[in-house]
Amino acid sequence: MAQATADTKSPGLATDAHVKYVLTLDTKTDELDYWMTEHLRLNGAYWGLCALHFLSHPEALPRKETIDFVLSCQHDNGGFGAAPGHDAHILSTVSAVQILAMVDGFEELDARGKGKAVVGKFIADLQNPDSGSFYGDEWGEEDTRFLYAALNALSLLGLLSLVDVDKAVSHVVSCANFDGGYGAKPGAESHSAQIFTCVAALAIAGRLDLVDQEKLGRWLSERQLPGGGLNGRPEKKEDVCYSWWVLSSLQIIDRVHWIDRQALIDFILGCQDPEKGGFSDRPGDMVDVWHTCFGSAGLSLLGYPGMEPVDPRYCMPKKIVARILGE
């Protein structure tokens, strides 16, 4: 674990390799894994596009094809599936909205897709009227990930008024634990990724006053392990994706300085494949687009030179979020 830092004292960010890696993702149609992961295609497009943005190469993916693909995943009810022919789900819907936001495509959604309003209604209909929480789809699974996805997408679409935000907020509050963290539902153990969804949802709703920031900051800062990487829960291994979940939450509550910035940068850089591009969960493992997105997002949050600043609530370029929200 310790040698991760030693080996990678200053390898630098292999930007070109990463851009190339993201661009080749959609060409691997002769690999079985490409087809076995189709249920994540739209999410994958979002992760890839994000990575390109954070690496300051937003132009690398052609805009029109991107929009065409996103719209091809939309159902009549407004929701998006992960790929054409896949059922609508809130997770792919938020990815669709985020991609369209990043390529400035909301007008195309109205002109060539089913329109923003229908998307808004699809999401709003998934709110549980009793608890304020959200379902993922018609089959009724509930999770704070879905609540976050709803607030994220609706706020970008300017349609937050379609749902009961206060109820959603009180649901998030009911997911808080004694250790300062949040879980997937009331009573669930604190988990870094769920904390991100809860804290970012509260941030979008403008209710960070409800977070025990001192306690949460303490818990989050303890996620950093001696090797510099961050883990998701106590006594678990570090993983690059937590660079995002933990770090963005720390940023939202203004406590990034509670961890060792340089050690984390070294850890993340140690997880890149400098030749073929992409990031992995830990040094020496297989790279994938998910870790590539969150690895580069983490570096951006840490202020790594040459990177596009990221908005910790949305995992999107700051300037795009600011433009859309008029902040």
Next chain:
Amino acid sequence: MASHNVARTTRVRTEEQRLQEIEKINKYRGLEDQIRSQAALGTYTLQLYDLTTKLLRLNPEYYTVWNVRRRCLLSCLLSTTTDQPASDTQDATPGAKNQQSDGDVLQSEVAFTMPLLMEFPKCYWIWNFRQWLLSQAILRLPLPAARKIWETELGLVSKMLNRDQRNYHAWGYRRYVVAQLESPELDGKSMAEDEFAYTTTMIQANLSNFSAWHNRSLLIPKVLEQRGSDDKARAAFLAEELDLVRDGLNVGPEDQSLWYYHQFLVSQIVGDGNGQSITPALTVDEKITYLKREIDEITDLLEDYDDIKWIYEALLEYNLALNRLEDKSGGAGNLQTWLTKLRALDPMRMGRWKDVEQQAK
């Protein structure tokens, strides 16, 4: 699409291997096409159902196919109930209905997901599907039969947790199953005592199992209420819990899980307004006595473990809390000493120690 714990290797395929893989892709996509084209027609038949079995064994992450399977079950394997959510399966031919009872169908579905769950214990969709199956059991089966299915499910969760003691899905699912077994729909009664004992077992098997400590903290108020514990019994309970976690700290002072649970108990003593208090009726003097005892015990750990940052952090926090209880102003006595230790032992969180120092001033 997200790989974890897979070693980075350079993949070189021979032309033969590449062709073999393409052959596999074609078979997989052929199966997928059949499912999609039939589902697009809205005819959820037994044949389509069999195709989903094939595909899900290859790829249990394919959530749309799980949905197709549910529609097939509703349309041609399970009996029609009035409680069903509206679906587009109403025109399915009743003749295709299988003679098997709903109970058999649900049992065999549960059995189908079993090996998948063992192989992919972190796949959300398998857990969701099982949860849906079990909720169907409540809707459709006579109470004893439904209850039996849910009880068996609790056994499965224990098995999963023996294989991976921290599985986030499994713990969440366990709470869900227990809540159902306790519910009036299954003619249940509280299982808080059993579940509390289960956390003890899991903790004894692995002190670092924070998932178990967490669950324990949730069960305590239920257990106390159910026992009808008076203030004296509650105080005794608190003392026992403190002993337990202190025994843990005695052998594992570097363990975060133990310290978090200790902090939880201390928050119950101090009563900082977070959650339900174990002993709601402590006077300020009693709170001070309890807290001082904890501080003494922790100080004693320093004799053998002088390089564990958690000890200094606890002393710092608990002394500050003690000051607040005693309404003393000014920092805790050894604040500077502990902060110096913390900075030396835990330089990664230097920024935090600076903030703590700033605040204490």
Next chain:
Amino acid sequence: MESLSDTQWDVVISGTGLQQSLFALALSRSGKNILHVDPNEYYGEAEAVLSLQEVDEWAANHQTAEGDGVFAAARATRPGGAESLSSRAYSLALAPQLIHTRSELLSKLVSSKAFRQLEFLAVGSFYILQPKATESSSASSLSRIPSTREDVFTNTTISAKAKRGLMKFLKFVLEYDAEPQTDVWRSRAGDSLASFLANEFKLDADLQAYIITLTLSLDGKISTEAGLAAIHRHLTSMGVFGPGFAAVYPKWGGLSEVAQVGCRAGAVGGAVYMLGVGIKDVQKTSAAAETPEEYNVVLSNNMTVKSKAIVKGLGKPTGEGRRLSRLTAIVDSSLPSIFKTVTEGAPAPAVAVVAIPAGTALGEDGVSSEYPIYALAHSSEAGECPTGQCVLYLSTLTTPSAQAHLQKALSSLLASLSQNSQEPPKVLYQLYYEQTGVDTPSVNIDGQTAEFSLLPLDLAFNDAVLDPVKSAWEMVNLNATDEERAEYLVFTDREGADAEDEFDD
């Protein structure tokens, strides 16, 4: 079929002990012509398991004080006069050993796919038999040795303070071979582990005995260096194959099973096997410049064969060997209390270890043994006796009174296991013998002849036993490429299990 004497053998292997059998396994895919003989009528040599009838015959042949160079002073008795024991229902191991889950032997069995023919059972708790100080009676009691943090946590007999010392030691051992830990013990590497534990970790005599038992040191005087290595092996093996156990035992007879699997692989690979045949004499043919050296091997059935190489065991000690006294007893109880599962989710153990530390009073007259006595208890799950019975394998270093001490130890152990003042379990059959072994296994290579020394007498498999096998393999594969060396004992499944197409069900 070509006759044996006409065949040009690449290797003649003599003896089916563990090392020769692993050697046969290593060559099982080589395509070499191999003749594998053993003078015994059974597989496994010193690692063999024998039925009761075979044990009786074997004991009769090993009665004398000198024996055959390995085994001696054997005596089989039926204390209960139980003549009716069904011979085939039992298989007693001559030299049972535990295998730690981190042992190189297991990784070799896995990489060679030989593990598929083996069934591994969990070795459960380690106990110490201690005299009950508080009572006037001579009864002793068993204390379970805590060897994980959770064991220490749940233990109620060790004081809080002592627990800290123990935990600090257990933590220390986990990284004992790295700095700064090495600075602590290197200068005292040769001191006894007991003194190191006392001085460095302030462990009292009881805790010292616990730790030393975990090393399974035969003389109890293990050095700090060797002791730390042994404890490290034990602790890091814990939980590797599942919760709650650090070692395994192959069902149906331990290392004998491993040896047989090796021979079976050899046979599948085309080697010819002959039991009851040994090597009587070997003559080197004079090597001309261009032809490689060859041997004329005269077998005990007077057949002469030609071979390029010979691999065999020496079969007797060179110089000073160590001697171990063994007492094996079949008892008429399943002894459920020592085979309890103590960890949630752990498999039921089939083997338990009981130690009686050196100096422990044995029985009423206060006699004590100079060396520790160990008992490996095998439940019927180990496949060595019928349900409702157990096999206890006791051993201690040989002294003039070792046999008497083992006998007393057996009685004390059985007395401590009798429940609720009932009669202690009875011994149905017992076998005493002495075994000679070495401290460090070696191999003597001369030209194309490899001769293995005796094996060590350890109670847990010693990975050093694998080195001579590798040396012998290198001897017959002098020109092996790096790739071939990397493939040593790495095989794919013969059945071609991965060929089945998951897309056609």
